Amino acid sequence: MSTQLERSASQARDGSSNQTMTAFVYDDYGNADVLHCAKLPIPDRLPGQILIAVEASSVNPIDYRLRSGEMKGLLPFGFPRIPGYDVAGTVADCAPDAPFGRGDRVMAFLDHMRGGACAEFAVCAIDVAAKIPDSMQFADAAAIPLAGTTALQSLRDHGKIAAGKRVLINGASGGVGAFAVQIAKAYGAHVTAVASSDNESFCMELGADCFYDYEKVDFTKSVEHWDLIFDAAGKSGYFDSRDVLNEHGRYVSTEPDAKGMLMTLLTWPLSKSGKVMLAKPNAADLRELIRLHELGNLKVTIDRRYPMNQVADAHRRVEEGVDRGKVVLVNG
The missing domain is CATH 3.90.180.10 (Medium-chain alcohol dehydrogenases, catalytic domain)
Known part of the structure; x- marks a missing residue:
């Protein structure tokens, strides 16, 4: 000090x-x-x-x-x-x-x-x-704190992440996205990272299993499907993404605008639900992030x-x- x-x-x-x-x-x-x-x-x-x-x-x-x-x-x-x-x-x-x-x-x-x-x-x-x-x-x-908590609560609380789940993280190299890739891997998920081509090696070093360059591949038109799509970049919408969600899949966004709030209300009863994520301060979640950091799972x-x-x-x-x-x- x-x-x-x-x-x-x-x-x-x-x-x-x-x-x-x-x-x-x-x-x-x-x-x-x-x-x-x-x-x-x-x-x-x-x-x-x-x-x-x-x-x-x-x-x-x-x-x-x-x-x-x-x-x-x-x-x-x-x-x-x-x-x-x-x-x-x-x-x-x-x-x-x-x-x-x-x-x-x-x-x-x-x-x-x-x-x-x-x-x-x-x-x-x-x-x-x-x-x-x-x-x-x-x-x-x-x-x-804010970025890590956003990633953790998005994946665990709203995305219901679990071992073996297929997770796509859009904006995987940014502040929230980089934490999300590592948290998803720590919880045993299979992770697809989406970012620019310059960040491919970075995302793979974070633990991603595969990578999409968003400038070349539109994941919303992919033949693959995911259990959870986490839009950490705020660049893709629920209605663009739902066709590549598995049944009972979840879409989570960090974009707190009126459109996103309406999407949350309209889709909660559907088999493929969407939610806008607003992180809530919580000491227990900070302790979990510190634990992951100490284990070497959250750099x-x-x-x-x-x-x-x-x-x-x-x-x-x-x-x-x-x-x-x-x-x-x-x-x-």
Whole structure:
């Protein structure tokens, strides 16, 4: 932890008055230029919460979509807003009876609708954070929570993945997709990865059994069929994919738009159902992802690392499209 962050953490633990932290915020919707540095109060830790000194975070597509105002109808609160849902760091403050202690290394999937990760400190409920082993670097830990949870819940909870199931993952080289390939293999599935030709060797190294170059092969017209199609890229629709689903197969998408929500409602009673996936913060799922990482079944691929004060550049990088892995922000 940096000297400045250590000093701030000490003040937070001591309950000093007029405590402030450095945060990166936006005061209105717009492009990445609206992001700027600000001094804000260190968030109060309420009962049932922990205060985390943030060492690292990561940028997900939801972050720039919220910042641009694409989903402003879902977040009617005011400004300024601190973006980010992924946190890795150390516990700066917690209740004496909490399952954590000060100084514990943790990751968290923030449960506040507006985020809050791109700052020196963040608060979250106890049940959305998990201890990380000393062997896990903060940058790797910060890449996992939202994307890893999305992949896990999509495959296990909504896709009903099981050993021997045939699974297709569209967008297999991206942040969510790369985790999904590895999780599906860890659960014993046969995995078809779909991505660009440049990412074939990467997807096969993740454990995919076969690969489709989306520029040459349209999987929706394939003679093959799958038990689960997970559209991690948000590029294929349920009605395009249902013909290549096995009977009682499932389609899962990460695209939370009105069309996708309607698809979820219309198809739930059908033998081939579709669902839009919105990940829910859950400490048990974080612990499962950490377990897989410790076993060597879930490797983290980092596209680029940026210092936290370059959060605007990190947002631009994700908006441009990241071919492999995650974009990480590091404090200090």
